[in-house]
Amino acid sequence: MSTTVVVGVQWGDEGKGKFVDILAHDADIVVRFQGGNNAGHTLVVGDERTVLHLIPSGVLNPGKICVIGNGVVVDPAVLIEELTALRKRGYLADDACLKISDEAHLILPYHKSIDLARERLRGKGEIGTTGRGIGPAYEDKIARTGIRIVDLLDEVVFKEKLERNIEEKNHYLKAILREPGLDFATIYDAFRAHADRLRPYVTDTALYLHREIKAGRRVLFEGAQGTMLDVDHGTYPYVTSSNCVAGAVAAGAGIGAGAVRQVVGICKAYTTRVGNGPFPTEEHGDIGVRLRETGDEFGATTGRPRRCGWFDAVLVRQAARLNGLTGIALTKLDVLTGLDPLRICTAYRADGERYEHVPASVRVLDAAVPEYEDLPGWTEPLSHARKLEDLPANARRYVARLEELSDTPFTMISVGARREETIVLP
Ligand code: GDP
Numbered sequence: 001m002s003t004t005v006v007v008g009v010q011w012g013d014e015g016k017g018k019f020v021d022i023l024a025h026d027a028d029i030v031v032r033f034q035g036g037n038n039a040g041h042t043l044v045v046g047d048e049r050t051v052l053h054l055i056p057s058g059v060l061n062p063g064k065i066c067v068i069g070n071g072v073v074v075d076p077a078v079l080i081e082e083l084t085a086l087r088k089r090g091y092l093a094d095d096a097c098l099k100i101s102d103e104a105h106l107i108l109p110y111h112k113s114i115d116l117a118r119e120r121l122r123g124k125g126e127i128g129t130t131g132r133g134i135g136p137a138y139e140d141k142i143a144r145t146g147i148r149i150v151d152l153l154d155e156v157v158f159k160e161k162l163e164r165n166i167e168e169k170n171h172y173l174k175a176i177l178r179e180p181g182l183d184f185a186t187i188y189d190a191f192r193a194h195a196d197r198l199r200p201y202v203t204d205t206a207l208y209l210h211r212e213i214k215a216g217r218r219v220l221f222e223g224a225q226g227t228m229l230d231v232d233h234g235t236y237p238y239v240t241s242s243n244c245v246a247g248a249v250a251a252g253a254g255i256g257a258g259a260v261r262q263v264v265g266i267c268k269a270y271t272t273r274v275g276n277g278p279f280p281t282e283e284h285g286d287i288g289v290r291l292r293e294t295g296d297e298f299g300a301t302t303g304r305p306r307r308c309g310w311f312d313a314v315l316v317r318q319a320a321r322l323n324g325l326t327g328i329a330l331t332k333l334d335v336l337t338g339l340d341p342l343r344i345c346t347a348y349r350a351d352g353e354r355y356e357h358v359p360a361s362v363r364v365l366d367a368a369v370p371e372y373e374d375l376p377g378w379t380e381p382l383s384h385a386r387k388l389e390d391l392p393a394n395a396r397r398y399v400a401r402l403e404e405l406s407d408t409p410f411t412m413i414s415v416g417a418r419r420e421e422t423i424v425l426p
C-alpha cells in the first residue's frame with residue numbers, strides 16, 4: 001500500500017504546496033482532507049507561481065487525480081474560480097481528474113459574515129482568522145445544521161435547508177452581531193448555478209479512494225494549516241476549526257485508520273505564524289524583520305505579514321509525536337544565510353517550571369521564555385545546493401542538530417521556492 005500524508009509541523013505555511021507538488025510526481029491521486037480556502041499553498045514551477053486554496057497541489061503534474069474529501073469545507077465560488085483559472089492554463093481538461101466529495105460541507109455567505117463580525121466584536125482579542133467563514137461552517141457541521149454538497153445538488157432539499165438556515169442566521173446576525181441580514185433569493189440563485197457547474201465532479205470519494213487504494217494506486221494526502229493550528233492539539237483558541245494532524249485523514253477522506261503508511265512533516269528552518277496567539281520564539285526586532293523580508297513571509301491567502309522567529313524544537317517534537325511523523329522535509333534553509341548566530345529553542349521556562357513539551361495553557365505559553373542553544377551561521381547562498389555536501393559545513397551542522405532535536409529523520413531539504421531547489425537525502 002502506498003499512502004502518504006503530508007502535514008504542516010508548525011503554524012502553517014511551511015511549504016506544503018511545494019512538497020505535495022514534488023511528491024505528487026510519484027503518486028496517482030492527491031487528496032485534500034480538511035480545512036478550506038483558508039489554505040494558501042504556493043507552487044513555483046518554471047517561471048510560474050501558482051497559489052492554490054482548495055484544489056490539491058498535485059494538479060500541475062499531468063494525469064493526476066485530484067480529490068476534495070469530505071472533511072474539507074467548500075466555498076463553491078472559490079472552487080469554481082480556481083478550477084476555471086487552472087482549466088484556462090490547460091490543467092484539469094478532463095473532468096475525471098477532479099473529484100469532489102458529496103459529503104463535504106458548504107461555506108455559505110452567512111458563514112463569512114459571521115466570521116468577520118465576530119472578529120470585529122472580539123477587538124484586540126481577535127483570533128486573526130482568514131475571514132473565509134471556516135469556523136462558522138465547521139460549527140454548523142458539528143451542530144448538524146450544515147448544508148452538504150449532496151444537498152446542493154438536490155433542489156428541494158437545498159431550498160428547504162437554506163430557507164431554514166437563512167432565517168436563523170439572519171436573526172443571529174441582526175440581533176446579536178448587529179449586522180445586516182442576507183437575502184435568500186440572491187444566495188439561492190447563485191448556489192443553483194454553482195450546483196450545475198460542480199455536478200460533474202461530485203461523487204462518493206471515500207468509496208472511490210477505497211477502491212483505488214485496494215487496487216494498489218499511490219495516494220498522497222495533502223494537509224492544510226499546521227499541527228499548532230489543530231483544533232484539539234494547537235494553541236487553542238488561536239487555532240483553526242479542523243483537525244490538522246495526520247490522524248484526521250481517516251475521517252476527512254473516509255479511509256481506514258490503518259491505511260496510512262508514511263507521514264511527512266513539512267517544517268520551516270525557523271518559525272512563522274499569521275494571526276494572533278502565543279509564539280514563544282517570536283522575534284519582534286531586526287531579526288524578525290530580516291526573516292520576513294528574506295523569506296518573503298506574507299500570507300498566501302490574505303497577504304498579511306507573518307510573524308517570524310527562531311526554530312522551536314519543543315513544538316517540532318510535539319508535532320512529531322502527535323502526527324507519528326516518519327520523515328521531515330525541512331524548508332527555507334536558504335533564508336537563514338547571513339544570520340549569525342542561529343538560535344534553536346530546546347525548552348521553555350514558565351511559572352518556575354521547565355517545559356520540554358508545549359503546555360496546553362495559553363497563559364503559560366504566553367509567559368514561556370525559550371531556552372536557546374546557539375549555532376554558528378554561514379554566509380554562502382544555498383539555492384544552488386542539490387546534495388547535502390553542497391551545503392556549507394555550518395549549514396550541515398545546523399540541519400543535523402535540528403534533526404537530532406526533532407526525533408524524526410530528515411528526508412528532504414528545501415533551499416528555494418522552485419521545484420528543483422531541493423535536496424533529497426539518502
Ligand atoms: P504552504 O501553505 O505550507 O503550502 O506554504 P505557503 O505557500 O503558504 O508559504 C510558503 C512560501 O515559501 C511560498 O511562498 C513558497 O513559494 C516559499 N518556499 C517554499 N519553500 C521554500 C524554500 O525552501 N525557500 C524559499 N526561499 N522559499 C520557499
Ligand code: IMO
Pocket residue numbers: 008011012013014038039040041127128129130131132133134135223224225226229238239240241274275276300
Ligand atoms: P496553509 O494551509 C497559516 C490561521 C489564521 C488564524 C487561524 C484561524 O496555507 O498553511 P481560520 O480562518 O482558519 O478560522 O483562521 O488559523 N490559518 C493559517 N495560518 N496557514 C494557513 O493555511 C492557515 N489557515 C488558517 O491566520 O490565525
Ligand code: MG
Pocket residue numbers: 012013014039040041042300301
Ligand atoms: Mg499557506
